[in-house]
Amino acid sequence: MLSDAPVFPILLARDLDAARTFYRDTLGLEILREDPDDRIVFRCGGGTQLAVTLSTVGTADIQTQLAWRVADIHAVVADLRARGVRIEEYAEPDPVTIDGVADMGHSWAAWFIDPSDNVLAVVQPKP
Secondary structure: OHHHOOOOOEEEEOOHHHHHHHHHHHOOOEEEEEEOOOEEEEEOHHHOEEEEEEOOOOOOOOOEEEEEEOOOHHHHHHHHHHOOOOEOOOOOOOOOEEOOEEEOOOEEEEEEEOOOOOEEEEEEEOO
């Protein structure tokens, strides 16, 4: 049953105002619903949603918490940079990035970090 059910990620945020500004104003995501005290739900492509929930501790994980699958990673990275988003650069032993993009073998990927230190990615599968 779960294999047919859509999922949506829930990220933790220490500051909902900063999260709203980042996801709505910087990334351009539409707010679907907002519970002012503890949650904002954003619309993403393909009928998916992203929820950002207020947390007193945020995340302590440095791994990718969320990735968008994109058709042209270089165009998306350029757009994110134009919006003021800092694309992370990594060197060995992490995946090595060149101009912000890493060749992961099966895909290309680039990472950026939201105001609550959630690691976000854009990923372009290889043909």
